[in-house]
Amino acid sequence: MANWETIAGDLATPLGFRAAAVAAGIKKTRDALDLAMIFSDSPATTAAGLFTTNRVAAAPVLLSRRNLVECRGRCRAIVVNSGNANACTGKEGMNAAEETARVAAELLEIEPSQVLVASTGVIGVPLNADLILKQLPHLKERLSQENAKSVVNAIMTTDTVPKSCVVRSEARGKAVHIAGIAKGAGMIHPRMATMLSFITTDAVMGARMLQNLLIGVVGDSFNRVSVDGDTSTNDTVVALASGLSETNVIPGNDSRTWFMEGLTLVCQTLARMIARDGEGASKLVTVEVVGARTPLDAERVARAIANSPLVKTALTGADPNWGRIICAAGYSGAKFDPNKVDVSVNNMPLCRKGVDAGFDEAAAHRELDRKEILLQVDLHAGSGAARMWTCNFTRDYIDINASYRS
Amino acid sequence: MANWETIAGDLATPLGFRAAAVAAGIKKTRDALDLAMIFSDSPATTAAGLFTTNRVAAAPVLLSRRNLVECRGRCRAIVVNSGNANACTGKEGMNAAEETARVAAELLEIEPSQVLVASTGVIGVPLNADLILKQLPHLKERLSQENAKSVVNAIMTTDTVPKSCVVRSEARGKAVHIAGIAKGAGMIHPRMATMLSFITTDAVMGARMLQNLLIGVVGDSFNRVSVDGDTSTNDTVVALASGLSETNVIPGNDSRTWFMEGLTLVCQTLARMIARDGEGASKLVTVEVVGARTPLDAERVARAIANSPLVKTALTGADPNWGRIICAAGYSGAKFDPNKVDVSVNNMPLCRKGVDAGFDEAAAHRELDRKEILLQVDLHAGSGAARMWTCNFTRDYIDINASYRS
Numbered sequence: 046m047a048n049w050e051t052i053a054g055d056l057a058t059p060l061g062f063r064a065a066a067v068a069a070g071i072k073k074t075r076d077a078l079d080l081a082m083i084f085s086d087s088p089a090t091t092a093a094g095l096f097t098t099n100r101v102a103a104a105p106v107l108l109s110r111r112n113l114v115e116c117r118g119r120c121r122a123i124v125v126n127s128g129n130a131n132a133c134t135g136k137e138g139m140n141a142a143e144e145t146a147r148v149a150a151e152l153l154e155i156e157p158s159q160v161l162v163a164s165t166g167v168i169g170v171p172l173n174a175d176l177i178l179k180q181l182p183h184l185k186e187r188l189s190q191e192n193a194k195s196v197v198n199a200i201m202t203t204d205t206v207p208k209s210c211v212v213r214s215e216a217r218g219k220a221v222h223i224a225g226i227a228k229g230a231g232m233i234h235p236r237m238a239t240m241l242s243f244i245t246t247d248a249v250m251g252a253r254m255l256q257n258l259l260i261g262v263v264g265d266s267f268n269r270v271s272v273d274g275d276t277s278t279n280d281t282v283v284a285l286a287s288g289l290s291e292t293n294v295i296p297g298n299d300s301r302t303w304f305m306e307g308l309t310l311v312c313q314t315l316a317r318m319i320a321r322d323g324e325g326a327s328k329l330v331t332v333e334v335v336g337a338r339t340p341l342d343a344e345r346v347a348r349a350i351a352n353s354p355l356v357k358t359a360l361t362g363a364d365p366n367w368g369r370i371i372c373a374a375g376y377s378g379a380k381f382d383p384n385k386v387d388v389s390v391n392n393m394p395l396c397r398k399g400v401d402a403g404f405d406e407a408a409a410h411r412e413l414d415r416k417e418i419l420l421q422v423d424l425h426a427g428s429g430a431a432r433m434w435t436c437n438f439t440r441d442y443i444d445i446n447a448s449y450r451s
Numbered sequence: 452m453a454n455w456e457t458i459a460g461d462l463a464t465p466l467g468f469r470a471a472a473v474a475a476g477i478k479k480t481r482d483a484l485d486l487a488m489i490f491s492d493s494p495a496t497t498a499a500g501l502f503t504t505n506r507v508a509a510a511p512v513l514l515s516r517r518n519l520v521e522c523r524g525r526c527r528a529i530v531v532n533s534g535n536a537n538a539c540t541g542k543e544g545m546n547a548a549e550e551t552a553r554v555a556a557e558l559l560e561i562e563p564s565q566v567l568v569a570s571t572g573v574i575g576v577p578l579n580a581d582l583i584l585k586q587l588p589h590l591k592e593r594l595s596q597e598n599a600k601s602v603v604n605a606i607m608t609t610d611t612v613p614k615s616c617v618v619r620s621e622a623r624g625k626a627v628h629i630a631g632i633a634k635g636a637g638m639i640h641p642r643m644a645t646m647l648s649f650i651t652t653d654a655v656m657g658a659r660m661l662q663n664l665l666i667g668v669v670g671d672s673f674n675r676v677s678v679d680g681d682t683s684t685n686d687t688v689v690a691l692a693s694g695l696s697e698t699n700v701i702p703g704n705d706s707r708t709w710f711m712e713g714l715t716l717v718c719q720t721l722a723r724m725i726a727r728d729g730e731g732a733s734k735l736v737t738v739e740v741v742g743a744r745t746p747l748d749a750e751r752v753a754r755a756i757a758n759s760p761l762v763k764t765a766l767t768g769a770d771p772n773w774g775r776i777i778c779a780a781g782y783s784g785a786k787f788d789p790n791k792v793d794v795s796v797n798n799m800p801l802c803r804k805g806v807d808a809g810f811d812e813a814a815a816h817r818e819l820d821r822k823e824i825l826l827q828v829d830l831h832a833g834s835g836a837a838r839m840w841t842c843n844f845t846r847d848y849i850d851i852n853a854s855y856r857s
Contacts, residue, residue, distance in 0.1 A: 101781030101789040101805075133774055133789070135806040168774025169807050278778050354760065355852055362853030368539055368574020372684050375507030383507040383539070399507075400541040401575050440846040446761055447768030 046299065047215045049223075049307040051314070054211035057193035059222040059247035061087045061287030065187035066199035069180045071166070071173070072128035078199035080177060082184040083123040083243060084153060087287040092120035093256035094161065095263050097280035103132035104142040105162040106279060112146065115158040118252020122160045123243060123283060124149050124177070124184075127200050127228070131164040131172040132278040141174035148178055152185040163281045165228060165241050166202055200228040200241055203324055203445055210314040212307050216292045216300065221248050223307045227315040229270075229322075242267065242282045242315055247290035248304055254296055258305055259284050266312035270320050270434045271351045284308075320434035325441030327416070328360055329434065334422045337429030342379035344431040346422060349377035357438035360418065365409035367395040374422060385425040390418060452705065453621045455629075455713040457720070460617035463599035465628035465653035467493045467693030471593035472605035475586045477572070477579070478534035484605035486583060488590040489529040489649060490559060493693040498526035499662035500567065501669050503686035509538035510548040511568040512685060518552065521564040524658020528566045529649060529689060530555050530583070530590075533606050533634070537570040537578040538684040547580035554584055558591040569687045571634060571647050572608055606634040606647055609730055609851055616720040618713050622706065627654050627696045629713045633721040635676075635728075648673065648688045648721055653696035654710055660702055664711055665690050672718035676726045676840045677757045690714075726840035731847030733822070734766055735840065740828045743835030748785035750837040752828060755783035763844035766824065771815035773801040780828060791831040796824060 056064050062085055069080040094113045096106045113120060124145050131138045146160040153160070164172070197207040211224040222245075229240030250258075263282055294304040321329040332350045337343035350356055353373040359366040367388045375383065388396035391412045395404050412418070462470050468491055475486040500519045502512045519526060530551050537544045552566040559566070570578070603613040617630040628651075635646030656664075669688055700710040727735040738756045743749035756762055759779040765772040773794045781789065794802035797818045801810050818824070 099778065099781040100785075100787065101777050101792075130774070133777055133802065133805055133807075135790070135804075168772075168778060169802065170774075171807065278774075278781060354848070358849050358852030361849060364853065366574075368536070368576075368684075371507050371539055372505065372574060375505040375684060379506075381506065384541070386507075396539065396575065398541070399539055400544075401539075401577065438849060440849045442760070443764050443767060443844060443846045443849060446764035447770065 046303045049212045049214045049310050052211050052213045054224055055193045055209060056083060056196055056224050056226060056243065056245045057190040058211050058224045059245045059287060060289035061085050061247055062193065062245045063188040063190055064193035064196045065184050065189065066192070066195040067180050067184055069126065069176045071126050071176055078195055079128045080126045080180055080184065081196040081199040082149065082188060083196060084188050085121045085285050085287045087289055089288045090119065090121045091250060091252035091255050091286045091288070092118050092283065093252060093259040094281065094283045095259060097278060099278050101133065101278050103130050103164055103279045104134060104138040105131055105164045106281060108139065108142045108146060109161040109163065109281065112158040112161060116156060118256065120159045120161050120285065121155055122149055122153050123163065124160060125163040125200055125241065126177060127165050127202050129164060129166040129170055129172045130168045130279050133169040134171050138172060141172045144174055145177050148181050152181055161283055163241055163279070165200065165279050168278060197226040200226065202228065204228050204322055206322055208315055208318040208322065210311045212310050214303070214307055216303070219290055219292050221290045221292045222246060223311050225311040225315050227319060229319040240280055244284040244311060246284070246286045247288065248286055248292055248294050249288040249290065250286050250294040254294060255284055255286055258308055262305060262308045262312050266309065266316040269432060270316045271348065317434055320436050323436035324445045325439040326436030327439060328418055328437045329416065330360060330418045330420060330436055332420045332433040332435060334424065335430045336423040336425045336427060337431070338380055338427040340429040340431060343429040345377040345379045346374045346424065347431045347433040349373040350420065350422070351433040351435035354438055357435065360413060360437040361439050363410050363413035365390065365395050365404065365406065365413060370420060370422065371396060371399070379424070381424040381426040387423040387425070389421040391415070392421070452709045455618040455620045455716050458617050458619045460628070460630055461599045461615060462489055462602055462630050462632060462649065462651045463596040464617050464630045465651045465693060466695035467491050467653055468599065468651045469594040469596055470599035470602045471590050471595065472598065472601040473586050473590055473593070475532065475582045477532050477582055484601055485534045486532045486586055486590065487602040487605040488555065488594060489602060490594050491527045491691050491693045493695055495694045496525070496527045497656060497658035497661050497692045497694070498524050498689065499658060499665040500687065500689045501665060503684060505684050507539065507684050509536050509570060509685045510540060510544040511537055511570045512687060514545065514548045514552060515567040515569065515687065518564040518567060522562060524662065526565050526567050526691065527561050528555055528559050529569065530566060531569040531606055531647065532583060533571050533608050535570060535572040535576055535578045536574045536685050539575040540577055544578060547578045550580055551583050554587050558587055567689055569647055569685070571606065571685050574684060603632040606632065608634065610634050610728055612728055614721055614724040614728065616717045618716050620709070620713055622698045622709070625696055625698050627698045628652060629717050631717040631721050633725060635725040646686055646725070650690040650717060652690070652692045653694065654692055654698055654700050655694040655696065656692050656700040660700060661690055661692050664714055668711060668714045668718050672715065672722040675838060676722045677754065723840055726842050729842035730851045731845040732842030733845060734824055734843045735822065736766060736824045736826060736842055738826045738839040738841060740830065741836045742829040742831045742833060744786055744833040746835040746837060749835040751783040751785045752780045752830065753837045753839040755779040756826065756828070757839040757841035760844055763841070766819060766843040767845050769816050769819035771796065771801050771810065771812065771819060776826060776828065777802060777805070785830070787830040787832040793829040793831070795827040797821070798827070
């Protein structure tokens, strides 16, 4: 089996997928794409999904979670809208999601439980279901490989760039593809998954296998992104496998590791794109913690640093304020000796054994002025390690969120 | 015993206290007050203290914690500097704190363990102990009731207003006073106490009694403030009781409840002042959660809302975005039924039973445009209640913290 390589493409690059997007008038901006349909032609398609852990879950999350179980991982279609989260919308919100799945299923000649529904946008505003329902026949007609390109734009809200990643590899002379798209810029602090991501592949695998792989990979990609510490009500990651590449992915086999590498590449690429495009952000920040007592302690420290407004504003000013980094580690709940901690930025030591490393101020400032920043913490307490992706905090974050709803 | 009333005054309003402040050159701004001494003349003085729970604790915190135990609550002096936190400064930082206590004790003719030391300011920069040591004789000479006024200014860093509160009551014809000062604007998310606060009283009570009262009151005042979710390395609350009012506060007695009311008034007033003066803040926000399954669940929800950058930026835009409030409740870890939740602002319902309450948009905007905002959440899951004080998040928070150190 070959290595995975990144290629140009979209959700329809893997064999068997078609998609389309339209402007349904859900977003306030006229003619903005805000509704999309993704469809897998193969009846053998398997599906996996991970959803928000927020106790307040949106109607489409509740429905999709149920549908995935009901059809035993045999979902073949996704209908997704932006501009309205359909969260905290009561019984009418659930009716809107259910009607969407029912009508789409009828058009696509599959069971309603084979349709997954996802929404993103403002919370607590009733969703006008008619806007979606009247577009479904049109969307179904437009389903094509060509039209799949625009889907990534239709799921954007405060995102400033579309986020997609397609990879390709070969097994026994046959090409296999994995494609992923994602949206997410604010309300990003996934305990499970982050905002919306849809993944297609033409590999052959059972639904349970796909679900297990997805759980593993999401834990090390989307779950490691934090923009603002807020876990959304709508987080959804869905993967569909058409099986048309004739390449099997089998448990306990090399093929599993190989496919997982490809899926990890796609999900980590999308996760980094989300962090980089954090609301108002100008820098992609990777927090790397090593030498923790346990992997959980490492994660605690990485999360505390990635979520600290003080660390993230210091990065905006390119200020080598390592005191705020070690302070965040200190309140994270992890156990370590403050007198042993090292802190570096882009491999340049700022703090050694808990005190100033005597670094060159101008050089440190230059490192922090880059577009990509690596913050490294070594606790010297064990061998636990963890990584998080985040971004800096700017005035623009405030401006974007002071007026998002109005 | 009479009710407590707020009066004009300072740390020397309670009988037996003298204090002074000087510009020692620790702050960068020329002639800015940055060093203070507080002293209790009475040998019968008792002391209590609460310190940060951050694993990375500053040298003065480590020393004061130790001194308080060593002198069995018989501390009589506090030396405090601003402009440098003396945190993450290694052995030299500890030497600086110890030398400060030793020299101050010699001048004041008390034991070194009777001196508490506190620092606030930037983390990780070596503290020049000489700047403090050479001012101590001068400070000692200047100790007076008159000079106590300026101490509140000497402990400020990014604070925009000095914070103090003095209350007075009478018991059996004798006046009793409690005075408190505090500083704190950023790195405020106390799990124990918030930044620096010093309290003096002329009530008579044992050190253990004072410590127990302080623990109880701080839990319901300073521990309920959050500005940015960052727990400082230097949080310190210290109370000194001179005993000169001849009014005894005795366990299991009415006097205990009475004194606790006064102490609560002082600490909650200071706590609200800290929230209102949060870095860059323009609004004081009280988060009130009722109907939780347990008091702990109520606290979880209140904390999640008070810490959510999305809620706090919406408040800046006076945007009645209750979806972000219920979303924060949802990820707080508390158990409740999202379909039963009510959310109000200043008693105006925004959300009823988990959905839009059909409120008047303009009226809600007007409520959120006030300088003081009450966010109310009823989970309808039990009788647990909790309160937090916080502030809105503005561009100025970003600007202040992007350049605090440099």
